Amino acid sequence: MKYKSTRGSGEIKNAAQAVIQGIAEDKGLFVPESIPQLPFALEDMKGKTYREIAFEVIHRFFTDYTGEELQRCVNGAYDDKFEAAEIVPLVEAGGAYFLELYHGKTAAFKDMALSILPYLMTTAMEKEKEDKKIVVLTATSGDTGKAALEGFADVPNTEIIVFYPNEGVSQVQERQMTTQEGQNTHVFAIRGNFDDAQTGVKRIFNDSEFADELEKLGCKLSSANSINIGRLIPQVAYYVYSYAKLLEKGAVCAGDKINVVVPTGNFGNILAAYYAREMGIPINRLICASNENKVLSDFINTGIYDVEREFYLTNSPSMDILISSNLERLLYHLSAGDGAAVAGLMESLEKNKKYEVSEGIKTGLSDFWADFATVEETNASIGKMYAENGYLMDTHTAVAYKVYENYRKATGDETVTVIASTASAYKFADSVAASIGLDIEKDGFANVKALHEKTGVRIPAGLKGLETKEIRHRDVLDKDEMKGAVRNSLK
Ligand SMILES: *Cc1c(COP(=O)(O)O)cnc(C)c1O
Numbered sequence: 001m002k003y004k005s006t007r008g009s010g011e012i013k014n015a016a017q018a019v020i021q022g023i024a025e026d027k028g029l030f031v032p033e034s035i036p037q038l039p040f041a042l043e044d045m046k047g048k049t050y051r052e053i054a055f056e057v058i059h060r061f062f063t064d065y066t067g068e069e070l071q072r073c074v075n076g077a078y079d080d081k082f083e084a085a086e087i088v089p090l091v092e093a094g095g096a097y098f099l100e101l102y103h104g105k106t107a108a109f110k111d112m113a114l115s116i117l118p119y120l121m122t123t124a125m126e127k128e129k130e131d132k133k134i135v136v137l138t139a140t141s142g143d144t145g146k147a148a149l150e151g152f153a154d155v156p157n158t159e160i161i162v163f164y165p166n167e168g169v170s171q172v173q174e175r176q177m178t179t180q181e182g183q184n185t186h187v188f189a190i191r192g193n194f195d196d197a198q199t200g201v202k203r204i205f206n207d208s209e210f211a212d213e214l215e216k217l218g219c220k221l222s223s224a225n226s227i228n229i230g231r232l233i234p235q236v237a238y239y240v241y242s243y244a245k246l247l248e249k250g251a252v253c254a255g256d257k258i259n260v261v262v263p264t265g266n267f268g269n270i271l272a273a274y275y276a277r278e279m280g281i282p283i284n285r286l287i288c289a290s291n292e293n294k295v296l297s298d299f300i301n302t303g304i305y306d307v308e309r310e311f312y313l314t315n316s317p318s319m320d321i322l323i324s325s326n327l328e329r330l331l332y333h334l335s336a337g338d339g340a341a342v343a344g345l346m347e348s349l350e351k352n353k354k355y356e357v358s359e360g361i362k363t364g365l366s367d368f369w370a371d372f373a374t375v376e377e378t379n380a381s382i383g384k385m386y387a388e389n390g391y392l393m394d395t396h397t398a399v400a401y402k403v404y405e406n407y408r409k410a411t412g413d414e415t416v417t418v419i420a421s422t423a424s425a426y427k428f429a430d431s432v433a434a435s436i437g438l439d440i441e442k443d444g445f446a447n448v449k450a451l452h453e454k455t456g457v458r459i460p461a462g463l464k465g466l467e468t469k470e471i472r473h474r475d476v477l478d479k480d481e482m483k484g485a486v487r488n489s490l491k
Contacts, residue, residue: 001064005030064127153185194320259287379398430447
């Protein structure tokens with residue numbers, strides 16, 4: 001399987017090269033030249049473990065990794081650092097199935113891909129005889145940063161550098177990052193929002209002079225954001241796995257369609273569901289749930305992507321994003337691989353802050369359904385779900401559940417539905433505690449405790465004792481200081 005750029009330059013890479021490089025030379029994103037079919041019949045999926053499915057799905061895409069190499073990556077990633085024995089539990093509540101993707105080390109779904117990315121990257125470096133140190137640059141809206149830091153901490157021949165928005169993450173998220181240990185970890189707060197951080201990182205990637213300077217230092221940049229294909233592909237596995245679990249539970253028969261609802265920010269997670277569908281998982285509708293930063297749901301409903309709008313800080317901060325990187329990959333697939341057209345749209349986005357897609361792409365978008373939830377609706381949704389079903393959702397998952405309810409009302413569609421449950425409620429303890437009727441303390445850590453006392457839901461190990469851990473990273477930068485910060489980190 002080869003990888004091409006979404007912007008049509010004709011650059012061709014194998015998977016290992018694409019994983020190391022992160023972003024294509026023409027600024028596009030790497031995409032597989034075709035989407036492979038499932039390696040097994042649907043009815044044969046029953047009883048397979050997460051590791052078995054992850055191995056087989058990823059191997060279909062990353063064919064240049066040997067079976068032995070990839071098995072090592074999968075076994076290293078999906079082991080007992082996950083606090084759920086089955087890695088990804090599928091839990092029924094309130095008329096839907098919640099695919100709990102947050103039982104890894106940092107209590108968000110980013111662990112699903114970032115537990116394996118360091119293995120995929122170091123294996124790729126061996127395969128490609130890459131002798132430079134890989135410097136992994138990461139912009140985060142809160143969860144990617146910590147998951148990348150955990151994944152890459154003290155991995156030989158790598159440095160991990162994370163930029164997060166100074167006032168755009170929860171207290172728990174921030175403390176997870178600023179207490180990160182490891183010789184090769186670097187964390188910076190940026191005065192700005194996530195889009196500023198992501199744009200700054202992309203600018204550094206596209207700075208060829210800086211690349212030359214780094215080359216002289218024996219370093220090469222890569223990415224742990226979902227622009228890296230090594231992050232996207234492992235995520236396809238859990239949608240395939242969810243179908244295996246539904247079969248086992250008798251909720252569907254092989255071939256029955258399901259809907260998938262995804263709380264969406266950078267469009268990586270829902271794109272992975274789209275890939276699972278293209279591989280042969282019978283998915284009826286892909287339901288895209290936004291918070292008040294609803295640029296994506298507007299896009300899916302109109303075909304117009306327009307970032308010239310107000311930016312809101314919500315209580316689902318990992319979705320406070322206006323420039324959604326992975327949408328570029330969907331545009332590529334829906335335009336039948338028309339790289340020139342995609343490049344044109346991205347140029348328009350940069351210059352005019354908006355674009356409108358062709359009729360062909362609009363037709364392709366009809367497999368999606370999209371809506372958004374306000375902060376008030378999100379909180380009400382958490383409260384109602386807890387009161388009626390005793391099930392605790394985090395704010396992002398609650399956005400998805402609310403949008404799912406809207407979908408059912410609007411369409412009457414009662415197809416079995418999987419909701420991507422993307423974080424532990426404890427990461428957003430203030431909002432969740434208030435939503436289930438607790439009195440809120442100013443200190444987020446007190447709310448973690450109160451939430452636990454009230455609900456009895458286990459606190460993820462990675463969040464325990466955070467309030468007393470030593471803070472190791474304190475730098476706050478302007479966004480034009482990011483390049484200097486990278487330079488200093490490598491000294
Ligand atoms: C990153 C994140 C999202 C958004 O996922 P995308 O792949 O960026 O669309 C949703 N919820 C949580 C908790 C996240 O960390």
